[in-house]
Amino acid sequence: MTLTADTPVRQDSGLTRLADEDLTTLLVIRHFETRLLQLFDAGRLDGTTHTCLGQEYVPVALRPLLEADDCIVSNHRGHGHYLARFDDPAGLLAEIMGRAGAICNGVGGSQHLYREGFLSSGVQGQTLPIAAGIALQHRLSGRHALVAVFMxxxxxxxxxxxEALNMAALWRLPLLILVEHNGIAQSTPTPMHLAGSIAGRAAAFRVEHQLVDTTDVNTIRAQLRTAVSRVRDLPMPLVVEFRTTRLGPHSKGDDARPAEAVAAARARDWCTGYEDRFPEQFAASDRAARDRIDAVVTDVQQRPLATWSGR
Incomplete structure (x- = not known):
């Protein structure tokens, strides 16, 4: 099946109760991304940013499946990947705003981050060869670790x-390829840029593929636990395709989708599903996450500009 921006996806009816920590992390990411768009609208941020609104559950679901020695390679829409890994909204916002305490001294901005075990790039297609190289180093050095790359x-x-898939298959690299398939590439629906399917393309290289068609964090973990362990233990590459949705614009305010497509995306938001099914737990977690992000924004905006020696 080829997904498009208008592919009807039901609101997930199989949502199960989350641990408070997981739900709070989901909502910290949601409020962080929402506040970024508000700060841009208010003229408080420069440059650009690409939010992961609607896709927050993907890195949160994967969090306990990844070990401390595993490496994450992220992309232009990577704030949620970083926050699920490090729980550091202050450092990330300082990086985006160029303020003291920034992850990379304000040099990387929204898209190009580096921290031990984590890096991101806004250059499309660049991350998979980089991830393959890191995975090769892991294998040659005997490290029992994988590389998770988001695209x-x-x-x-x-x-x-x-090219990277070919090498990963030939060299049996511990490479976990995580595809957040939201049905639209910037402003181009999937059928207009993708012939065939992602599963078919993975199969051409004899790389295993799994489709995740739920937003329930607990179900995703149960579905992927064994497969992720196989990537690390055998080792072997694996493509995991998440059937997800993009709620926000491509970047800032440039949403070229028709109003009905945006409305359809919002109708299947995981956040609404959890709020409807577990209202009391959701309200408490939402309040805690909102208060935390409000405090982070107030703090970071008052900090001096970041400095960088260039060394």
């Missing part, structure tokens, strides 16, 4: 992706 469906039009 979108639009990146599957890049030739570097297939």
């Amino acid at each position: 979108g469906d639009g990146t599957w039009g890049e030739g570097a992706v297939y």
Whole structure:
């Protein structure tokens, strides 16, 4: 099946109660991303940013499946990947705003982050070859670790992706390829840029593929636990395709989708599903997350500008 921006996806009816920590993390990411858009609208941020609104559950679901020695390679829409890994909204916001305490002294900004065991790039297609190289180093050095690389469906039009898949398959690299397939590449619906399917393209290299068609964090963990362990233990590459949705614009306010497509995306938001099913737990977690992000924004805006020696 080829997903499009208008593919009907039911609101997940199988949502199960989350641990408070997981729900709070989901909502910290949600409020962080929402506040970024508000700060841009208010003229408090420069440059650009790409939020993961609607896709927050993906890195949160994967969090306990990844070990401390595993490496994460993220993309342009990577704030949620970072926050699920490090729980550091202050450092991330300082980086985006160029303030003291920034992860990379304000040099990397929204898209290009580096911290031990984590890096991101806004260059489409670049991350998979980098991740393959790190995975090769892991294997040659005998490290019992994998590399998890996030990418979108639009990146599957890049030739570097297939060179990296070829090497990953031939060399049996511990490479976990996580595809957040939201049905649209910037402003182009999937059928207009992707011939065939992601599963078919993975199969061409004899790389295993799994489709995740739920937003329930507990179900995703149960579905992927064994497969992720196989990537690390055998080792072997694996493509996991998440059937997800993008709620916000591509970047800041540039949403070219028709109003009905945006409304359909919001109708299947995981956040609404959890709020409807577990209202008391949701209200408490939402309040805690909102208060935390409000405090972070107030703090970071008052900090001096970041400095960088260039060394």
